[in-house]
Amino acid sequence: AQSVSQHNHHVILSEAASLELGCNYSYGGTVNLFWYVQYPGQHLQLLLKYFSGDPLVKGIKGFEAEFIKSKFSFNLRKPSVQWSDTAEYFCAVNGPGGYQKVTFGTGTKLQVIP
Amino acid sequence: DTGVSQNPRHKITKRGQNVTFRCDPISEHNRLYWYRQTLGQGPEFLTYFQNEAQLEKSRLLSDRFSAERPKGSFSTLEIQRTEQGDSAMYLCASSLGTGFSGNTIYFGEGSWLTVV
Numbered sequence: 001a002q003s004v005s006q007h008n009h010h011v012i013l014s015e016a017a018s019l020e021l022g023c024n025y026s027y028g029g030t031v032n033l034f035w036y037v038q039y040p041g042q043h044l045q046l047l048l049k050y051f052s053g054d055p056l057v058k059g060i061k062g063f064e065a066e067f068i069k070s071k072f073s074f075n076l077r078k079p080s081v082q083w084s085d086t087a088e089y090f091c092a093v094n095g096p097g098g099y100q101k102v103t104f105g106t107g108t109k110l111q112v113i114p
Numbered sequence: 115d116t117g118v119s120q121n122p123r124h125k126i127t128k129r130g131q132n133v134t135f136r137c138d139p140i141s142e143h144n145r146l147y148w149y150r151q152t153l154g155q156g157p158e159f160l161t162y163f164q165n166e167a168q169l170e171k172s173r174l175l176s177d178r179f180s181a182e183r184p185k186g187s188f189s190t191l192e193i194q195r196t197e198q199g200d201s202a203m204y205l206c207a208s209s210l211g212t213g214f215s216g217n218t219i220y221f222g223e224g225s226w227l228t229v230v
Contacts, residue, residue, distance in 0.1 A: 004156075006156075032217075034218075034219075036221075042223075043205075043221050043222060043223040043224060044157070044205070044221040045221075046218055046219075046220070049218060090156050090157070092156075094217075094219075101147070101159040101162055101170060101172075102147070102159070102219055103159065104149075104156030104157045104158070105156050106154070106155055106156045107154075107155070107156050
């Protein structure tokens with residue numbers, strides 16, 4: 001079965017620092033990739049997604065992610081974080097092809113210190 | 115803008131009681147998903163409907179759990195004879211798609227269950 005690994009469980013950064021959160025999945029082939037964010041007390045919201053095409057995808061709020069097929073990775077990046085980025089971030093994978101369920105990683109809690 | 119709606123938002127129940135959660139997906143979304151999330155974990159897939167057909171069920175969904183989507187619109191998730199281990203957030207999500215298309219899944223705010 002597909003599995004998703006997020007290696008950073010808790011990240012603490014100062015404002016303006018750069019962010020990179022790792023995400024690896026286990027099964028290759030045709031996959032769709034997502035990053036979701038959950039702000040305190042709110043529901044999961046989509047940050048960005050990769051379906052096909054350019055492996056560097058841009059999402060909302062200045063986030064981007066790069067799909068590296070050979071490494072089964074989809075890392076999330078932001079050049080300069082803000083206090084309002086404090087949240088939990090989940091990587092998710094749909095596939096391999098034919099499987100509709102989306103498998104989530106365990107999440108990374110990001111705390112941004114002003 | 116009507117997103118995915120879930121109710122009740124919170125439910126406290128005694129062990130052994132039955133509980134039912136309702137999910138109203140985004141209008142015209144043909145796919146509906148149930149997930150469970152516990153503290154410190156990512157959402158875990160429970161089941162998935164395409165229209166009214168339940169196409170996939172996780173092994174996490176024991177015999178005490180049943181989900182329905184009778185008219186292909188709203189869905190219910192019932193847990194019978196609740197156990198303390200059932201305490202979790204139950205998330206509903208929906209999407210629009212056919213085949214293995216790149217469909218984006220939109221989540222509701224979840225229903226918190228506490229079994230005492």
